[in-house]
Amino acid sequence: MDSPPLPLLSFPQPQQPPPPTSSELSRQGLDPSLLQAELVPSSLSPSLSDPDANYGLNERLQRRLEALGVDNLFAVQAALWPWLLTGPEARRGLYEPRRAPRDVCVSAPTGSGKTLAYAVPIVEILSVRVVTRLRSLVILPTRDLVQQVKETFEALCKGTGLKVGSATGAQSWAKEQKALVEDLETKLQGGSSNIDILVCTPGRLIDHLDDTPNFSLQHLRFLVIDEADRLLSQSFQSFLPRLLTALTPTPHPVPPSSDLLIPDALSPAWLDLPHEFGWAPMLPSCQKLLFSATMTRDPGVLKSLGLRNPKYFIVTAAPEGERDEAIIREEFSVPDTLSEYLLVVPTDLKPLYLFHLLHTHPITNALVFTKSTESTTRLLKLFEFFESARLSVSTSVSASAQDGGSPQILARAFSSELGKGERKSILDQFKQGRIRVLVASDLVSRGIDIPDVSHVVNYDSPLDMRKYVHRAGRTARAGREGEVWSLVESQEARWVREMLKAAGHWRRVKRVKWEEGVLDPFRGFYAVALERLREVYSKE
Numbered sequence: 001m002d003s004p005p006l007p008l009l010s011f012p013q014p015q016q017p018p019p020p021t022s023s024e025l026s027r028q029g030l031d032p033s034l035l036q037a038e039l040v041p042s043s044l045s046p047s048l049s050d051p052d053a054n055y056g057l058n059e060r061l062q063r064r065l066e067a068l069g070v071d072n073l074f075a076v077q078a079a080l081w082p083w084l085l086t087g088p089e090a091r092r093g094l095y096e097p098r099r100a101p102r103d104v105c106v107s108a109p110t111g112s113g114k115t116l117a118y119a120v121p122i123v124e125i126l127s128v129r130v131v132t133r134l135r136s137l138v139i140l141p142t143r144d145l146v147q148q149v150k151e152t153f154e155a156l157c158k159g160t161g162l163k164v165g166s167a168t169g170a171q172s173w174a175k176e177q178k179a180l181v182e183d184l185e186t187k188l189q190g191g192s193s194n195i196d197i198l199v200c201t202p203g204r205l206i207d208h209l210d211d212t213p214n215f216s217l218q219h220l221r222f223l224v225i226d227e228a229d230r231l232l233s234q235s236f237q238s239f240l241p242r243l244l245t246a247l248t249p250t251p252h253p254v255p256p257s258s259d260l261l262i263p264d265a266l267s268p269a270w271l272d273l274p275h276e277f278g279w280a281p282m283l284p285s286c287q288k289l290l291f292s293a294t295m296t297r298d299p300g301v302l303k304s305l306g307l308r309n310p311k312y313f314i315v316t317a318a319p320e321g322e323r324d325e326a327i328i329r330e331e332f333s334v335p336d337t338l339s340e341y342l343l344v345v346p347t348d349l350k351p352l353y354l355f356h357l358l359h360t361h362p363i364t365n366a367l368v369f370t371k372s373t374e375s376t377t378r379l380l381k382l383f384e385f386f387e388s389a390r391l392s393v394s395t396s397v398s399a400s401a402q403d404g405g406s407p408q409i410l411a412r413a414f415s416s417e418l419g420k421g422e423r424k425s426i427l428d429q430f431k432q433g434r435i436r437v438l439v440a441s442d443l444v445s446r447g448i449d450i451p452d453v454s455h456v457v458n459y460d461s462p463l464d465m466r467k468y469v470h471r472a473g474r475t476a477r478a479g480r481e482g483e484v485w486s487l488v489e490s491q492e493a494r495w496v497r498e499m500l501k502a503a504g505h506w507r508r509v510k511r512v513k514w515e516e517g518v519l520d521p522f523r524g525f526y527a528v529a530l531e532r533l534r535e536v537y538s539k540e
């Protein structure tokens, strides 16, 4: 007798410690500015063309935004643009060393328009500059995000003369250096720069700080740390001390023998004039802007950035009565337009549940998240075998949509093992709807803006709430509807429930039960696919 097909192997999920509680945070010295945070209702959506509103935008930028399809501001933009550009705290000058700007920390849900929230004020303020200097630095965790944000800046900068560059290591070192700095030979006072705005990954930034002659941060007016919680996490944090040193004015006068760059008159705080005139010391005008959908409240981490009197904005749907809760607790808010479902599944049938979901739900396109590249490859292979078994039957006998008569679903893997060009081509095909299912590890879970993802599926459970929010945030972006489905194996159901409960999120999630019978039309194809997968793996 044939032995039953082997289920896919499943390993227990590693667990992370829970986030600190509010009392732990206050004992550790919770930043008092956090308690003064401004809560911004996520429903805020004023019109861009409202004649009574003053967002501080010049005519040209306003027209540009309209051309890019912005009719209404999203909440985070409605809070930030006036604060940075017109309010009492606004600093519109390029350098204001005697009225140094406050730093800003923003926590707002995924897909809520954080990129324009910082890019627009930066372009507005820098557009008055006369000579090109590196005045704005945007740091992001991955190359794909750098490319995406660079494109947003380029669209906004059209017609301003501002130049945007990127540094990720995607180009050769020499080419990248040449793109950033005019002169690599002579030590120039004030350094040199070909660009006004640099979007980069942290590792590549440090490489340029260390090894690109004349590359200097002395003229920075803005430092943006996007996906801040990720960049401030342990695995990334090592770039911070080097970055902060590069932002600190050098001793004046710079000894001739030193490697340090001699500042020029464009970076006043670096010239250290105050002693000569007996004035109060000048402060660097670099304003740090931190953004995340899951902003850390960890005082130690925030302190390590040396923020200047930071102003916090928290975009939330929480009612005013839950203010403290929203401020103190790490907010894991998701867009209001996101519907969340949870399905507890037996481990051996998890792939079959996924295939059933893909075939029987109105899925335009879906991102399916797995825990690793290995898992992505196996799942994709199994799905391809499943599709071919299904289609071979449906072409030979007439089959209904219920038992597999629906057209083939084209799926592809999206993983870090693919080259840059291949990743771009796959993403483009996914955006155009030619590929309907993208199976991915957490590489794309952050920040990537694919406008119309109808479904996100947590095939393997996310490790923590942060990952859950970022994965889910690939759908329901910019006010659109979207669904996230979590397929949770029976043995991890309790853990997932606790994670969602601890984040105050459990009540949003609809628990769904399917009768096992609904899977029957697909079982035969699934058995064939498993058998073929077993054959492939036994040969390797």
Ligand SMILES: Nc1ncnc2c1ncn2[C@@H]1O[C@H](COP(=O)(O)OP(=O)(O)OP(=O)(O)O)[C@@H](O)[C@H]1O
Binding pocket: 069, 070, 071, 072, 073, 074, 077, 108, 109, 110, 111, 112, 113, 114, 115, 116, 292, 293, 446, 447, 448, 449, 451, 473, 477, 478
């Ligand atoms: N005011 C607006 N009107 C219309 N579309 C907007 C507006 N602001 C932003 N968008 C669009 O919304 C989408 C999501 O924006 P963005 O990528 O900045 O989100 P985000 O908050 O950074 O998300 P994540 O946390 O996932 O990175 C983008 O396609 C962007 O062009």
